[in-house]
Amino acid sequence: MSNGTEGGAGALVVEELQRLALEALERGDRDTARRHLCQGIDALKGSGDRLKEAELRFALGLTHLRVEGERGTAFDQLSQAARLALDVHSETLFLKCLRYLSEAVSSDQDLSVVMDLAGRASLSKEGHQDAEQAVAMARLVLGIRQGPKRLDPAVLEGLTSGEVAQRLLESGLLPESYSHLLAAGQAEARGDLALAEREAEAGRKAALDAVDPFLYILSCGAIARIRDEAGDRVGALTILFTCRASIEDLLGPVAAVQVVQMIDALEGKWGHKVFSETLAQYRRQFEEV
Known part of the structure; x- marks a missing residue:
């Protein structure tokens, strides 16, 4: 009987600590919130309540997530929470952990952890889709942190996805100047290609003003995709060749590898014959000048 009473009392203590942590966060007192959450985790030791521990570690991870210099701590807490959520078959909490992870x-090691967690999970069909999106997001975020050389063209296109761009802007991973990419993606999704190209061009100009080669590559890639969708193949090639020349002048040929891959991707999409004909049209522009 005493064990049951003690267990109930312990649960009440943890609930109270959770409440105090939430109140502290609402006041913006992150340090106090962390202290209460850590106390809650300590109070759970030996209780076997892995779901509650997962919830507390998830909350603790979030308090570190968007604080400069504390990303490693956030990753550690969120990954522990994800494993605990897997153990108790809480798909909802697991996917929340994966999303923020x-x-x-x-690092590449962090990415491997996310991929391993997603691969080990036994999820519903919708859950698998969410897990795959989280892995794709992790690749994108890591590429942003490591620089455009580490991003492949397929992943780069994810930055003009409205939901992805919005998350990255909200999390502070991308500066406000990248909002043009979000607006371009939203306009493109509505079928307003003229507005989409104007927004992407605004992003390109913002990149030139800020000397931001990453935004420049993304904006040029968006312009090329929009022009291709509108049937302007020569225009699509033109912006990519301009982009390649600009990036090579600024950072050297190696830095332009992503742009070269975008050009190669167009050849793969159009076929060699159409690509060669379009390239010839592109070159004739300069012969006529």
């Missing part, structure tokens, strides 16, 4: 990746 994708923002915390800082």
Whole structure:
């Protein structure tokens, strides 16, 4: 009887600590919130309540997530929470952990952890889709942190996805100037290609003003994709060749590898014959000048 009473009392203590942590966060007192959450985790030792521990570690991880210099701590807490959520078959909590883990990746090792967690999970069909999106997001975030050389063209296109761009902007991973990419993606999704190209061009100009080669590559890639969708193949090639020349002048040929891959991707999409004909049209522009 005493064990049951003690267990109930312990649960009440943990609930109270959770409440105090939430109140502290609402006041913006992150340190106090962390202290209460850590006390709650300590109070759970030996209780076997892995779901509650997962919830507390998830909350603790979030308090570190968007604080400069604390990303590693966030990743550690969120990954522990994800494993605990897997153990108790809480798909909802696991996917929440995975979602925020994708923002915390800082190394190839972190990415491997996210991929391993997603691969080990026994999820519903919708859950598998969410897990795959989290892995894709983790790749994108890591590429942003490591620089455009580490991003492949397919992943780069994810930055003009409205939901992805919005998350990255909200999390502070991308500066406000990248909002043009979000607006371009939203306009493109509505079928307003003229507005989409104007927004992407605004992003390109913002990149030139800020000397931001990453935003420049992304904006040029978006312009090329929009022009291709509108049937302007020569225009798509033109912006990519301009982008390649600019990046090579600024950073050297190696830095332009992503742009070269975008050009190669167009050849793969159009076929060699159409690509060659379009390239010839592109070159004739300069012969006529």
